[in-house]
Amino acid sequence: MKVADAVAPGLVGLAVLGGWEALVRHYAVPAYVLPGPVAIWQALLADWPLLAGSLLVTLRIALLALALAVSLGGLLAVLFAQSRWVERAFFPYAVVLQVTPIVAIAPLILIWVDDVTVSLLICAWIVAFFPVLSNTVLGLNSADRNHVELFRLYGASRWQTLWLLRLPGALPFFLAGLRVAGGLALIGAVVAEFVAGAGGTGSGLAFRILEAGYQLKIPRMFAALALISAAGIAIFAVLSLVQHLLLRRWHESALKPEG
Amino acid sequence: MHFPPPAPSPPLAPTTLVALDGVGKRFASGTQALAGVDLRIGEGEFLAILGPSGCGKSTLLRLIAGLAEPSEGVIRRAAARQVGFVFQDPTLLPWSDAITNVRLPLRLAGFEREEQEARAAQALAAVGLAGFERAYPRELSGGMRMRVSLARALVTRPSLLLMDEPFAALDELTRHRLNDDLLGLAAGSGMTVVFVTHSVFESVYLASRIIVMAARPGRIAAEMPVDAPGENGAPRPPGFRTSAEYAGLCREATEALEWAMTQ
Ligand SMILES: Nc1ncnc2c1ncn2[C@@H]1O[C@H](COP(=O)(O)OP(=O)(O)OP(=O)(O)O)[C@@H](O)[C@H]1O
Ligand SMILES: [Mg+2]
Numbered sequence: 001m002k003v004a005d006a007v008a009p010g011l012v013g014l015a016v017l018g019g020w021e022a023l024v025r026h027y028a029v030p031a032y033v034l035p036g037p038v039a040i041w042q043a044l045l046a047d048w049p050l051l052a053g054s055l056l057v058t059l060r061i062a063l064l065a066l067a068l069a070v071s072l073g074g075l076l077a078v079l080f081a082q083s084r085w086v087e088r089a090f091f092p093y094a095v096v097l098q099v100t101p102i103v104a105i106a107p108l109i110l111i112w113v114d115d116v117t118v119s120l121l122i123c124a125w126i127v128a129f130f131p132v133l134s135n136t137v138l139g140l141n142s143a144d145r146n147h148v149e150l151f152r153l154y155g156a157s158r159w160q161t162l163w164l165l166r167l168p169g170a171l172p173f174f175l176a177g178l179r180v181a182g183g184l185a186l187i188g189a190v191v192a193e194f195v196a197g198a199g200g201t202g203s204g205l206a207f208r209i210l211e212a213g214y215q216l217k218i219p220r221m222f223a224a225l226a227l228i229s230a231a232g233i234a235i236f237a238v239l240s241l242v243q244h245l246l247l248r249r250w251h252e253s254a255l256k257p258e259g
Numbered sequence: 260m261h262f263p264p265p266a267p268s269p270p271l272a273p274t275t276l277v278a279l280d281g282v283g284k285r286f287a288s289g290t291q292a293l294a295g296v297d298l299r300i301g302e303g304e305f306l307a308i309l310g311p312s313g314c315g316k317s318t319l320l321r322l323i324a325g326l327a328e329p330s331e332g333v334i335r336r337a338a339a340r341q342v343g344f345v346f347q348d349p350t351l352l353p354w355s356d357a358i359t360n361v362r363l364p365l366r367l368a369g370f371e372r373e374e375q376e377a378r379a380a381q382a383l384a385a386v387g388l389a390g391f392e393r394a395y396p397r398e399l400s401g402g403m404r405m406r407v408s409l410a411r412a413l414v415t416r417p418s419l420l421l422m423d424e425p426f427a428a429l430d431e432l433t434r435h436r437l438n439d440d441l442l443g444l445a446a447g448s449g450m451t452v453v454f455v456t457h458s459v460f461e462s463v464y465l466a467s468r469i470i471v472m473a474a475r476p477g478r479i480a481a482e483m484p485v486d487a488p489g490e491n492g493a494p495r496p497p498g499f500r501t502s503a504e505y506a507g508l509c510r511e512a513t514e515a516l517e518w519a520m521t522q
Binding site for chain 2: 144146147149150151152153154155156160164165168169171249250251
C-alpha cells in the first residue's frame, strides 16, 4: 500500500525532470539561464562540501527556532489557558507579531542584535511560534465538558486537570501546529538569511543562493534551492511521523480505515 | 454590616444519605429547571428517577452530586460519603487505556500507584472486563465502554452511585445484561444507587422506589415503591422480566408517568 502510494508521485517527478532535461538540451538553453537537472545534480556533487556546510547552518537555525517555538509557544499557551483575562490581554500581541511580515522586521532585529546567529534565530522563531501557540491554546480550551465535570467530581486540583486532562487533549492540536511550525521555521530562517546575507555575513543556504546569483553560478543556485526544499520535506515528514506515532492509538486523525 | 450566622440545619436521620428540601434550580438563561423538590435518599436504596425528556432529571442528579448549586432550598448530605457518577456517555479519556481510565479517581485522590492498579483491575473484573485492561476506548464496543465507565465509578467504593441514563444508547440485550450486573454489584456492596431513566421497564426492573417527575417546571409528581422479589438492590429472580408481576408493576408505573405528564 505504502509503496504503491509513492509510485504515482515518483513517476510524475521523473517525467517532469526528464521533460525539463529534454527541453533544455533541445533548445540548447545556456546553463546561466536555466540549467537542466543533470547540470544541477553535477553542481550539487561538485559543491557538496560547501553546500552541505551551509545546509547544516540553515537546518541548525530552523531546528533551534522550532525548539524555541515549541517550548515558548507551549508555555505561553499553558499560561493563556490559566485565565481568560491573560489570554485576552496578551493574545492580540501574538497576532501582531504574526501578521507583521518577517522581511519587514528582520532588518530591525539584525540592527538591534549584534550576534547574527541569534538574530536569525529570533526571526525564525517569530514566524514559527504562532501556530504552536494558537493551536495549543485552542486545544487546551476544548476539553470536553463532561470530562471537566468528572475531574471536578473527584476533587482534581488545577494542576491535575491540566496535566491529566487539558494537556493530553491539546496534544492533537499542538501536533498539527507543530507540523505547520516546522515548515515556517525553515522559511523564517531562509528569509532572515536573505536579509542578513545582503550584508555578506551569513553562510547558510540562502547566502549561497545570493552568492551564486552574483557569480552567475546558476546550477549551484538551483542545487541550494533543491536542498532547501529537501530540508523542508524532511522536517515535514519527521513531524508527520511523530504525530502519527503519538496519536495512532487513540485519535481519529491517526486511525487507519478498517481493511 | 453583620449577618446572623445561618441557623444550623437539623441533623439528618441516621439512615438518610441525602436530603433535599424545597430545592429549585433556575439557570442564568431564565429556565426554571426544577422547583420545590423534597426528597430523602436512604441508605441502601435503589432509587429510580423516571420522567420525560427535559423534565430536569439530569439537573436533579447534578445537584445531588454537588456538581451544581441549587438556587432555592437546601441540600444536606451525610458526612462520610463517597460519590460515584456515571454519565450518559461513557466519558472515557480516549488517550488512556481501560485500566488507566478506571484508576483515574484513585489517582486524583493520591493513592499509591500499586493500589490504584490493583483496585482498578479488580473493578474491571467485577464488570466482566478482565483481560481488557490495556484496550483503548475506541477498541471497545459501546457496551464495554459503558462497563469501563461503571468500573471507574465503582473503583472508589462509593456509598452513593449516581447514574444518568447510563444504558440509554445500548441495545436491549446488552442493557438487560448490564441491568442484572448492576443489581448484583449493588447487592454485594450495600451502596445506594440513584438511577435516572426515561424507561418505565428499566426503572421497575431495577428500583426499590421510583420517583416520577413532571416537566415545566421540573418537580416530583408521584412516588411509587416497587414491591417485587429481590427488592432493595438484590438481583431479580430469573424469569422476572416475563412475569405477570413485572407486567403489573410496569402498568402501574406507566399510569403514574402518564398522570404526571398531564399535570
Ligand atoms: N446549563 C444549562 N443552562 C440552561 N438551561 C439548562 C442547562 N441545563 C439544562 N437546562 C434546561 O433545564 C431543563 C432540564 O434539563 P435536564 O437536562 O435536567 O433534563 P433531563 O430530564 O435530563 O432531559 P433528558 O432526558 O433529555 O436528558 C431543560 O429545559 C434544559 O433546557
Ligand atoms: Mg438528561
